[in-house]
Structures are given as C-alpha cells and as structure tokens.
Amino acid sequence: MKTAVIIANPSSGKKNGEEYAQYVKERFTEIGWKCEIKLTQQKSDITKYTALASQEETDYLIIIGGDGTVSEMINALNHTSYSPVIGIIPTGTVNNVARGLGIQLPIGNVLDQLINSEERKTDVGEVNGRLFMSSISAGTIPETVWEVSDDMKERYGSLAYFIEGLKSLRNEETHTLEMTIDGKTHTKEVSLMLIGSSHNILGIPHFFEDAEMDDGRLHLFMIKQTSFGQKIAIFSKLLSDNEESVPSEVTIDSFKEATMLLKNKQTHVAMDGEKGPEFPLNIKVRPSFITVLTPKLQ
Numbered sequence: 001m002k003t004a005v006i007i008a009n010p011s012s013g014k015k016n017g018e019e020y021a022q023y024v025k026e027r028f029t030e031i032g033w034k035c036e037i038k039l040t041q042q043k044s045d046i047t048k049y050t051a052l053a054s055q056e057e058t059d060y061l062i063i064i065g066g067d068g069t070v071s072e073m074i075n076a077l078n079h080t081s082y083s084p085v086i087g088i089i090p091t092g093t094v095n096n097v098a099r100g101l102g103i104q105l106p107i108g109n110v111l112d113q114l115i116n117s118e119e120r121k122t123d124v125g126e127v128n129g130r131l132f133m134s135s136i137s138a139g140t141i142p143e144t145v146w147e148v149s150d151d152m153k154e155r156y157g158s159l160a161y162f163i164e165g166l167k168s169l170r171n172e173e174t175h176t177l178e179m180t181i182d183g184k185t186h187t188k189e190v191s192l193m194l195i196g197s198s199h200n201i202l203g204i205p206h207f208f209e210d211a212e213m214d215d216g217r218l219h220l221f222m223i224k225q226t227s228f229g230q231k232i233a234i235f236s237k238l239l240s241d242n243e244e245s246v247p248s249e250v251t252i253d254s255f256k257e258a259t260m261l262l263k264n265k266q267t268h269v270a271m272d273g274e275k276g277p278e279f280p281l282n283i284k285v286r287p288s289f290i291t292v293l294t295p296k297l298q
Contacts, residue, residue, distance in 0.1 A: 002033045002060065005053040005084070007073065009040050009065035009091075017091060020064050020107060024089060027111045033060070043072055050076035058084045060293075062114075066092015067134055071272035074124060074131045077290060087114045087293040094273065096134040100200035100213060101294045113295040121288035122213040125197045127269065128277035131286065135201050136269040136276055138262075139175070139192035174224070176263035181220070181255045187263075188251065194221040195283065211254070216287040218258075222251040257284040 006028075008021035018039060025035040038049040046063075050073050053061050061084040063073050070088060077083050089110055090098035101122070103110055125132045178187050194201055196219045201207035208219040261280040269276040 003056075003058045004028055004033050004035045004060040004062055004087075005049065005058050006035055006037045006062045006064065007040065007046060007049045007053075007069075008037065009046075009069045017064055020089060020091060023107070024062060024064065024111065027115065028062075031115060035062075040069075046072040047076040051080060053084055054080035054082050057082050060085050060087055062087040062089060064089040064091055066090065066095060067097050067273040068092070070097045070133060071131070071274065074133050074290070078131050083290055085119055085291045085293060087117075089114075092273070096200055097272070099205065100134060100198035101292060103295065114293045116296060117293040118296050119291050120214065120294045122290060122292050123197050123216060123218075124286045124289040125195065125218050125283065126286050127271065127281050127283045130271065130277055131289070132271045132276070133197060134272045135194055135196040136271045136281075136283075137192070137194045138267065138269045138279075139190070173265070175265055175267075177222075178261045178263055179258060181253065181258045188222060189224060190222045190251075192221075192223045193260075195219065196221075197285070208252070208254075214288060215254075216285060217254040217256060218283065218285045220251070220253045220255060220258075224249045255285075259283070 006021050006024055008017040010017040021037045021039065025037055028035050038045070038052075040046055040049070046069060050061065054077065061073070063070055063086065069092070073086070088098045088101065088103060089107065090103060090105060091107075095103075095105075098110075103113060122133075125136065127136055174189050174191050176187065177190050177193065179185065196208055196211065198213045199206050199208045199211040199219075201221070208221070211217075211219045259280065259282050266279060268278045269281065271277070
C-alpha cells in the first residue's frame with residue numbers, strides 16, 4: 001500500500017485549505033493510498049512535517065498551498081537523506097511552481113491530473129544556500145512582492161502584485177550588476193533581473209521558451225532601465241508568437257553557476273514570491289533534485 005502525507009496550509013485557497021485536504025485524502029484513499037493530513041499553523045510546521053515524512057520514508061508528500069509553501073517544503077528536503085515523491089495542489093495567488101509543472105486548476109482537475117500522473121525529476125535553483133523551485137528576481141518591481149499583504153492577495157489575487165508593481169515604477173532605479181556566469185565576468189546596468197528554473201515565470205507560460213524542468217540549467221532574463229511604455233512594448237514582443245529577435249534592452253541567457261554583486265545598493269531578491277537572500281549572490285542549479293508528479297504528456 002502506498003503511503004502519503006498531505007501537508008495543508010489552512011490559510012491558502014481563500015482559507016479553504018483544510019477542506020481541500022479532506023477532499024484530497026478521500027480521492028487518494030479511493031485508489032488505495034494510506035493518507036495522513038498535517039495542517040500547518042505556522043511556517044515552521046512545513047519544515048517539521050516534511051522532515052517527519054522523510055524520516056518515515058513516506059512514498060508521497062502532497063503539499064497544498066502556494067509558491068511560498070512549496071518553497072519551504074523544498075528547503076526542508078535539502079536537509080534530509082530521503083525524499084518522497086512530491087505532489088503539488090496549488091492554492092496560492094500565482095502558483096508559478098505548479099504552472100511550470102503543467103498542473104492546471106481547478107482543484108478537481110488537479111487531482112485527476114495527479115491520480116493519472118507520471119513521475120519526473122526536476123531541477124531546483126540554489127541561492128546562498130537556499131533552494132527555489134520557480135524563480136528569484138531583483139529590481140524595484142520585485143522589491144514590492146514581499147510587501148503585498150495577505151488581505152490584498154485574498155481580495156485581488158495575482159492582480160495585487162501588478163498593482164504594487166505599477167506604484168514602484170515611479171521610483172525605478174538602475175543597478176550596476178557585476179556577474180560571473182559559468183566563469184565569464186560581465187558588468188551590466190539593469191533595472192530588472194529574473195532567474196528561473198523552468199519556462200514559467202510570473203504566471204506567464206513559456207517565458208523562457210526553450211527552458212525545461214530537467215535541463216540542468218537556470219535561465220536568466222535582464223532588462224535595462226526603460227520607461228513603462230517601453231517595458232510594455234518589450235514584453236509584448238517577447239510574448240508574441242512571431243519570431244522577432246530579442247530587443248536590445250534585454251539579455252536572455254542560461255547557466256549552471258553564477259555569482260552576482262550589486263555595486264551601488266544592497267537589497268534582497270524575491271524568491272518564489274517571498275523575501276529571499278541579500279546580495280551578493282552565489283547561484284547554482286541542483287539538477288534532478290526531486291521527483292514530482294506531473295500530468296502525463298499527451
């Protein structure tokens with residue numbers, strides 16, 4: 001009999017996390033799994049329950065929550081010798097991690113996808129010893145990410161980030177970024193930097209067109225200081241279906257290991273939607289770090 005621990009954030013999914021957990025348990029019990037629900041009351045509970053599932057060598061760890069919840073679980077697995085197969089039930093605001101794995105809401109659909117899933121290895125990124133499964137970012141706009149209140153997230157959903165991002169454009173700054181990427185050193189003036197472990201960034205499918213969840217690389221996007229109108233034009237061009245060249249204001253690259261230093265400011269990166277480490281950054285890919293349940297490829 002397969003065993004599963006279901007870790008649920010009760011505050012996620014418009015505070016329906018506990019109901020989702022019961023529903024998930026019922027569905028997986030129907031297919032013969034032995035399931036146990038663990039409800040979190042604080043962030044440290046995610047680490048505690050993940051470590052316990054690993055110690056007991058549970059077959060599956062089902063996580064119900066948003067990108068921040070998934071990030072805590074991944075970092076807990078960084079300190080265990082055994083890792084269960086991971087299933088993600090996305091109930092957060094943006095759910096970049098789940099989107100990158102091809103998981104699509106609503107919840108009923110997600111369970112059907114996971115019950116009829118396949119197991120795949122996936123890469124994660126590491127920055128200053130902490131792991132991320134979706135992305136890290138730096139710049140004036142990302143600095144607003146961790147300032148978005150839970151009330152705004154609940155009221156406006158992913159639009160809350162857009163609202164705060166627009167406010168920050170009035171004070172946008174350019175940063176001098178000194179980078180060593182796979183042994184090559186560069187210095188660039190940038191206003192926005194994104195690093196992703198798969199193709200889905202900011203809720204946008206195929207942001208990094210050629211990226212895969214198991215390609216053994218991280219993917220870099222940087223943009224120079226531009227006006228709001230120029231940014232709209234650049235993103236529209238990048239996200240269009242036609243084969244236009246990358247705008248000159250944009251740098252797109254991929255790498256295995258990098259260091260980054262800000263010359264004119266100290267700041268933190270946003271990591272999977274939360275406040276992450278402070279510059280300078282030591283970044284590398286952790287290839288095939290975990291095994292996840294993903295929808296079967298058609």
